[in-house]
Amino acid sequence: MDLRLTDEQRRLRDDAAAFCRSIRPLLETDEEWRRQGMLSDGDSVEVNTALGRAGWIGMSWPAELGGRGLSRLDATLVEEVFGYHWLPLSSYLLSYKTIGAALERFAPPGLRDALLPPIARGELVFCQGFSEPGAGSDLGALTTRAVRRGDSFVVDGQKIWTSSAQLADWIYLAVRTSAEEPKHRGISVLVAPMDTPGIEVRTFPTLGGGVLCEVFLDGVEVPAANLVGELHGGWRVLMYTLDFERITAEKVGGAVWVLDGVEGWLRERGQLDRAARERVARLRGEAAAARLLSLRAADALDREAPASHLSAMAKLAGARLVQRTAAAAVELLGPEGLAEGAAAPVGGRAAGMVRASVGSTVAGGTSEIQQLVIARRGLGLR
Ligand SMILES: Cc1cc2nc3c(=O)[nH]c(=O)nc-3n(C[C@H](O)[C@H](O)[C@H](O)COP(=O)(O)OP(=O)(O)OC[C@H]3O[C@@H](n4cnc5c(N)ncnc54)[C@H](O)[C@@H]3O)c2cc1C
Structure with a gap:
């Protein structure tokens, strides 16, 4: 797997970032969005509709199903950008990334053709x-x-x-x-x-x-x-669905945004000492590893290769990353890090992220279960 981005992938990510900036005003007025901590898990009907209208849902589906024919790897690169901008993505992640992937593969053609285009338009949301x-x-x-x-x-x-x-x-x-x-x-x-x-x-x-x-x-x-x-053959469908759910690039994006924010805040105040620099650097290393694990799982799914153990590794790494990043943010920022509101450090999101990140090692399968999947499917242990 070649990890260098192509010019096209760079352009795709730049377009995704421009889209995120363009819907910023929508988010600023959304009280629900403000209250939520780990925002990629948040809900916003307006954001989902905007994503659909701009062609960002169903990217990896063919044009006749409302998509753009991109790879899952490309979609994962975009999801990292969405996460960096803290878009509330719950509807997107469920309807397209997770359930939509399984519907594309396993739904009978009539049902698939009826459901996927409205999902891609942001008009139909699944739970x-x-x-x-x-x-x-x-x-x-x-x-x-x-x-x-x-x-x-x-x-x-x-x-x-x-x-x-x-x-x-x-x-x-x-x-x-x-x-x-x-x-x-x-x-x-x-x-x-x-x-x-x-x-x-x-x-x-x-x-x-x-x-x-x-x-x-x-x-x-x-x-x-x-x-x-x-x-009676649903187990295979469920496991395939989870392979997609467990790719966590959007969580990595959110964590990196927080690390950028913490580093910037401390630097501006002359508080970025050696210990803080080292802690942020270690977390950046973990983020880079978690990101690669997500991309590797997406690449395996594109190639229809066994991916369960790879997705489990991505999930394990991404979920731990958000918990460690949230804890580091409030510790490094001190009491101010617990303040909420746009004027507070990292947009007042650190405390919310600590609260929301507790569930990250439970949702989509706990870390213990990811370790079991890695042991059994990846290492062949019994
Ligand atoms: C924020 C959030 C969103 C969620 N969204 C959804 C959703 O949209 N749809 C949905 O269906 N579910 C959803 N879930 C549920 C989630 O999938 C389950 O909570 C998760 O699978 C764990 O199941 P449980 O809560 O029943 O815990 P249990 O299965 O009871 O586990 C309890 C503890 O025992 C450990 N454990 C269990 N079995 C083993 C084992 N064999 N070996 C080692 N340790 C073990 C677990 O790791 C855990 O620590 C969500 C959960 C959260 C937190």
């Missing part, structure tokens, strides 16, 4: 219903049931920790379609509009400043045509 009260790390233990009745499945159960369900148009659901098969083999994936009768969403506040959701499913009728991948 991801995997985790349940009794199934997180052990996702194979999920109990939400889908029973075939005529041309439909009837779904009953509960999902939890569902990001963006409060504003999503559709849900991507992991359901149990067979209790007879070994637990990982009786799972299927369905998609359904959120206004389907029987779906209820309840929000609860998070440490990071946003909300997460519980999604209750009571006799929800989903057309059988909305099955993604094979019946």
Whole structure:
């Protein structure tokens, strides 16, 4: 893998940065955005619509599906820029980067052609219903049931920790379609509009400043045509989805922005002593490594090579990076680092980042689970 950027990739990143600067006024007036800590996980319908209108969603899809035919690697380079500008990306990350990737590969053509173009336009937002009260790390233990009745499945159960369900148009659901098969083999994936009768969403506040959701499913009728991948063969679809979710270039971008801000703030005040310089430099090294791990995973996915262990490494490194960067920012900036508001150091975001970064080693699979994936899939350990 050649790590030098081509002229085209440089131009793409410059265009992405120019776009981020152009929507700055939109963000300045968005109170929700201000409150949130690790902003790439934040929600903003306006930002998602602006991203779609400007052609930044679905970049790696072909033109007939609303994309630009770029590679996943190129999209990952752009996501790093979005992260550096702290765009609230939850809808983008779920609908395009994660779920959209799986829909492109596994959805039947009619469903794919109906869903991907509006996602690319920023008009359709997905949420991801995997985790349940009794199934997180052990996702194979999920109990939400889908029973075939005529041309439909009837779904009953509960999902939890569902990001963006409060504003999503559709849900991507992991359901149990067979209790007879070994637990990982009786799972299927369905998609359904959120206004389907029987779906209820309840929000609860998070440490990071946003909300997460519980999604209750009571006799929800989903057309059988909305099955993604094979019946009882959903585990493969779920794992493929997670391979994309675990690429964390946007988190690396956000961390580097904070490091730039901390360094600049200390330098201006003559406080950038040797210890501070060393700490920032070490974190910059970790950021460079995390970035390369994300690019390597994206490159493997472009080549359709096994990527689970590579994505797990990217996730592990990116999640640790944001936690260490947030902690370093408040320690190096001192009490002022805890202040909020635009005039505070690093735009008043350091404290919020500390709060929000706690969840970074849990969301998308905990660090322990990433280590298991690396050990099993990468190193062949049993
Ligand atoms: C901010 C945020 C957003 C999220 N968004 C979504 C979403 O949109 N959709 C969705 O479906 N889910 C979402 N989640 C849920 C997330 O995927 C789960 O929280 C995660 O997979 C862990 O599951 P759990 O919370 O049930 O913890 P558990 O699985 O109960 O784990 C508890 C602890 O045990 C450890 N552990 C468990 N099994 C093992 C093992 N085999 N070996 C070693 N240690 C182990 C874990 O590492 C953890 O420390 C989100 C979570 C967060 C924090």
